[in-house]
Amino acid sequence: MTNNLVSVQNIAKSYDGKHPILKDINLELLAGQIVGLLGPSGAGKTTLVKCIMGMQSVDHGKIEVFDTPMPNRQVLGKIGYMAQSDALYDELTARENLIFFGNLLSVAKADLNKMIEHAAQVVNLTNDLDKPVSDYSGGMKRRLSVAIALLQSPHLLILDEPTVGIDPELRQQIWQELKQLKSENKSIIITTHVMEDAEQCDYLMLIRDGYAISQGTPSELKEKFGVDSIEEVFLSAGRDK
Numbered sequence: 001m002t003n004n005l006v007s008v009q010n011i012a013k014s015y016d017g018k019h020p021i022l023k024d025i026n027l028e029l030l031a032g033q034i035v036g037l038l039g040p041s042g043a044g045k046t047t048l049v050k051c052i053m054g055m056q057s058v059d060h061g062k063i064e065v066f067d068t069p070m071p072n073r074q075v076l077g078k079i080g081y082m083a084q085s086d087a088l089y090d091e092l093t094a095r096e097n098l099i100f101f102g103n104l105l106s107v108a109k110a111d112l113n114k115m116i117e118h119a120a121q122v123v124n125l126t127n128d129l130d131k132p133v134s135d136y137s138g139g140m141k142r143r144l145s146v147a148i149a150l151l152q153s154p155h156l157l158i159l160d161e162p163t164v165g166i167d168p169e170l171r172q173q174i175w176q177e178l179k180q181l182k183s184e185n186k187s188i189i190i191t192t193h194v195m196e197d198a199e200q201c202d203y204l205m206l207i208r209d210g211y212a213i214s215q216g217t218p219s220e221l222k223e224k225f226g227v228d229s230i231e232e233v234f235l236s237a238g239r240d241k
């Protein structure tokens with residue numbers, strides 16, 4: 001067993017066999033690490049996380065999760081994943097959604113109730129839990145999706161743009177929870193185009209047009225480019241490319 005929970009080696013990916021979407025991507029994720037994939041819309045972040053989970057095949061290179069070559073159904077079942085689009089039952093209340101997804105986790109009912117209360121509190125939905133999801137705003141649906149992903153508490157959690165439509169205060173609250181999971185040695189991959197999110201990651205891959213234009217810890221990257229913020233790193237790295 002290596003220390004790497006996820007190992008991505010020299011992968012390339014196209015959807016049509018002609019136009020590469022990911023080009024020579026390398027990434028290692030350790031236990032207890034939060035890795036951020038940062039890049040503009042269309043850069044290839046979602047494609048990369050889908051390749052990591054084995055939901056998309058790669059044209060070249062190798063991906064291992066928990067020391068197992070992907071794709072692998074059993075490993076996929078152990079990864080907590082929040083997709084970019086909310087997969088919720090609109091006609092059910094938020095609580096009913098949480099119970100539905102929680103029941104897939106085979107935990108005792110009393111434990112599930114506690115887990116639901118905790119997850120709802122992290123995303124500030126406690127007072128809206130009994131409203132139907134059809135009455136929710138876009139941001140509330142996003143928060144409910146985050147709560148569902150948090151319920152599972154897996155060793156590897158992949159969150160595709162969890163903070164879209166979420167206000168800064170609540171974003172901090174979600175980050176506190178992610179850091180709590182990290183302190184329990186759990187690992188997280190998060191995609192984002194929000195610089196404040198990027199600053200909080202342990203390790204960043206900056207992606208543009210399918211290339212990893214730079215990667216390292218936030219402080220390594222700032223030092224490398226001689227700048228004070230990840231936003232400036234991104235701009236400098238893009239110019240260099």
Ligand SMILES: Nc1ncnc2c1ncn2[C@@H]1O[C@H](COP(=O)(O)OP(=O)(O)OP(=O)(O)O)[C@@H](O)[C@H]1O
Binds near residue numbers: 043
């Ligand atoms: N199933 C697909 N078939 C063909 N092309 C696709 C498919 N999914 C994504 N793409 C293309 O791959 C490129 C990268 O998309 P991807 O969704 O990975 O980017 P992203 O960085 O996650 O963007 P966003 O921040 O908008 O979600 C885009 O040009 C997109 O149009």
